[in-house]
Amino acid sequence: MKEILHFEDSRQLQSFLGTGDRTLRQLRRAFGVSIAVRASSISIEGEESQVTRALTASRSILMKLSAEGFSHEEIDSIIGEQDDHPGQDDPEALPVFPRGRFIAPKTAGQRKFVQSLMENTITFGIGPAGTGKTYLSVAAAVSGLRKGSVRRIVLVRPAVEAGEKLGFLPGDLREKVDPYLRPLYDSMNDMLEADQMTRLMASDVIEVAPLAFMRGRTLNKCFVILDEAQNCSIAQMKMFLTRLGFGSKAAVTGDITQSDLPDSVTSGLLHASRILRDIPGINFCNLGQDDIVRHPLVQRIVDAYGKYEEKNRKSRARSDQRSARENP
Numbered sequence: 001m002k003e004i005l006h007f008e009d010s011r012q013l014q015s016f017l018g019t020g021d022r023t024l025r026q027l028r029r030a031f032g033v034s035i036a037v038r039a040s041s042i043s044i045e046g047e048e049s050q051v052t053r054a055l056t057a058s059r060s061i062l063m064k065l066s067a068e069g070f071s072h073e074e075i076d077s078i079i080g081e082q083d084d085h086p087g088q089d090d091p092e093a094l095p096v097f098p099r100g101r102f103i104a105p106k107t108a109g110q111r112k113f114v115q116s117l118m119e120n121t122i123t124f125g126i127g128p129a130g131t132g133k134t135y136l137s138v139a140a141a142v143s144g145l146r147k148g149s150v151r152r153i154v155l156v157r158p159a160v161e162a163g164e165k166l167g168f169l170p171g172d173l174r175e176k177v178d179p180y181l182r183p184l185y186d187s188m189n190d191m192l193e194a195d196q197m198t199r200l201m202a203s204d205v206i207e208v209a210p211l212a213f214m215r216g217r218t219l220n221k222c223f224v225i226l227d228e229a230q231n232c233s234i235a236q237m238k239m240f241l242t243r244l245g246f247g248s249k250a251a252v253t254g255d256i257t258q259s260d261l262p263d264s265v266t267s268g269l270l271h272a273s274r275i276l277r278d279i280p281g282i283n284f285c286n287l288g289q290d291d292i293v294r295h296p297l298v299q300r301i302v303d304a305y306g307k308y309e310e311k312n313r314k315s316r317a318r319s320d321q322r323s324a325r326e327n328p
Contacts, residue, residue: 001045001046001047001048001051001052002043002044002045002051003043003044003045003051003052003055004038004041004042004043004044005041005042005043005044005055005058005059005062006040006041007040007041007042007062008040009040010039010040012040012062012065013037013040013041013042015065016042016058016061016062016065017037018075021037022075023061023075024037024042026075027044027054027057027058029106029107029290029291029293030054030057030106030107030293031046031050031051031053031054031057031106032046032047032050032106032107032108032111033045033046033047033050033051033054034046035054042058044058057078060078061075061078064078094114094136094139094140094142094143103135103136103139103191105132105136106132106293107132107290107291107293108290108291109127109131109285109286109287109288109290109291110131110132110136110287110291110293112285113125113132113133113136113285113287114136114140116283116285117136117137117140117249117251118140119283120249120281120282120283121244121248121249121250121281121282122241122244122249122250122251122252122281122282122283123249123250123251123252123282123283123284123285124229124252124253124269124272124273124276124282124283124284124285125137125251125252125253125254125285125287126253126254126255126256126269126273126284126285126286126287127255127285127286127287127288127291128255128257128287128288128289128292128302128306129255129258129292129302130292130293130302131287131288131291131292131293132287132291132293133253133254133287134183134184134187134225134227134253135187135190137225137227137251137253138184138187138188138191138225139187139191140223140249140251141153141223141225141251142188142191142192144223144249145205145223149247150221150222150223150247150248150249151205151221151222152204152205152206152207152219152221152222152223153200153205153206153207153222153223153224153225154207154208154209154219154222154223154224154225155184155188155206155207155208155209155225155227156208156209156210156211156214156224156225156226156227156240157184157210157211157226157227157228158210158211158212158228158229158231158232158236159210159211159212183227184208184225184227188206211226211232211236211240212236214239214240214243215239217243218243218245219243219244219245219248220245220246220247220248221245221246221247221248222245222247222248222249223248223249223250223251224243224244224248224249224250224251225250225251225252225253226240226250226251226252226253227253227254228253228254229252229253229254229268229269230254230255230256230258230259230260230261230267230269230270231254231259231260231261231267232267232268232269233261233265233266233267233268234266234268234271235268236268237268237269237271237272238268240252241272252269252272254269256269256270256273257305257306257309289302289303289306
C-alpha cells in the first residue's frame with residue numbers, strides 16, 4: 001500500500017522533517033514503512049495496516065506543528081498513541097487481556113521476533129535495553145494463554161545481582177525473587193487486570209521461579225520465559241532448555257553486553273548462540289538500536305556505550321599486538 005501526504009510548501013515540509021530528517025527516522029523505525037520525500041510531499045509505502053498508522057501519526061504531527069512550544073520530543077508519544085491499540089488487521093498483533101486489546105510490534109526487528117515466537121518452539125531474543133524483548137515475550141505468552149495453546153505461563157530469571165550486594169532478603173520464596181522478576185511483572189501488569197493477575201497467580205496459572213529452582217522439572221503445555229539470560233552459566237542454560245515438555249514454547253531474552261557474571265564465567269546465552277543456531281525449531285533474533293522504542297535518549301545512551309566499548313576493544317587489541325611483537 002502507498003499513501004501520499006501533501007504539505008502547503010517546502011517550509012512546512014522541512015519543519016515536519018526536523019533536524020536531519022529526524023521525524024522520518026522515527027516513523028520508519030516505529031512502523032516499518034518506507035518513506036520518500038518529494039518536492040512538497042512524502043510518500044509512505046509498506047503493509048496496509050502499518051501505512052495507515054504511519055499516515056495517521058504523520059497527520060497528527062502536522063497538526064501539532066502549528067502549536068506553540070511543540071517539540072519533536074513529543075513525536076514518540078504521538079506515534080505511541082497510534083500503536084498502543086492495534087487491531088486484528090495486523091497479522092503480527094498479539095491478542096491479550098482485557099478482551100479486544102492487541103499489542104503489535106513497532107519495528108521490523110520486533111516483527112521478526114514476534115513471528116519467530118509464533119513459529120518456533122524456542123526463540124532467543126538478543127539485543128540492548130528498550131528493544132521490547134521482554135515485553136513482546138510476555139505478550140506472546142498471554143496471547144497463548146488466551147487462545148488456549150498453553151495452559152500456564154512460567155516466568156524465570158537468574159537471581160544475579162547487577163553489581164550490588166543486596167544481602168539477605170526476608171519473606172517466602174516469591175517475596176525473595178520478586179525484585180529480580182519485577183520487569184516481567186511490569187510487562188504483565190500492562191496486559192492483565194489487577195484482579196485477574198492475582199487470580200492467575202493464586203491458581204498457579206502464572207508461576208514465577210528463580211532459575212536455580214527449575215532443575216528436575218518437566219514443563220508441558222507451558223509458555224516459559226527466561227529473562228536476563230546473559231546472566232546464566234552454560235550449565236544453567238542447558239538445564240533450562242531441557243525442561244521443555246510437550247506443547248510448550250520458550251522465549252529466552254538477554255543482552256550479551258550487560259552480563260553480571262564474574263569474568264571467569266562464560267555466559268550461557270553467548271554460548272548457546274554459538275552452538276544451537278542450526279537446530280530446527282530454535283531461532284535466534286538479534287535486535288539492534290533501530291528497534292529501541294523507549295525514550296529517544298535510551299537509543300543515544302546505548303549508542304554512546306557501544307562506541308566506547310568498541311574503542312576500548314580496539315585499544316586492547318592494539319596493546320596485545322604490541323605485547324606480542326615485544327615478547328615473541
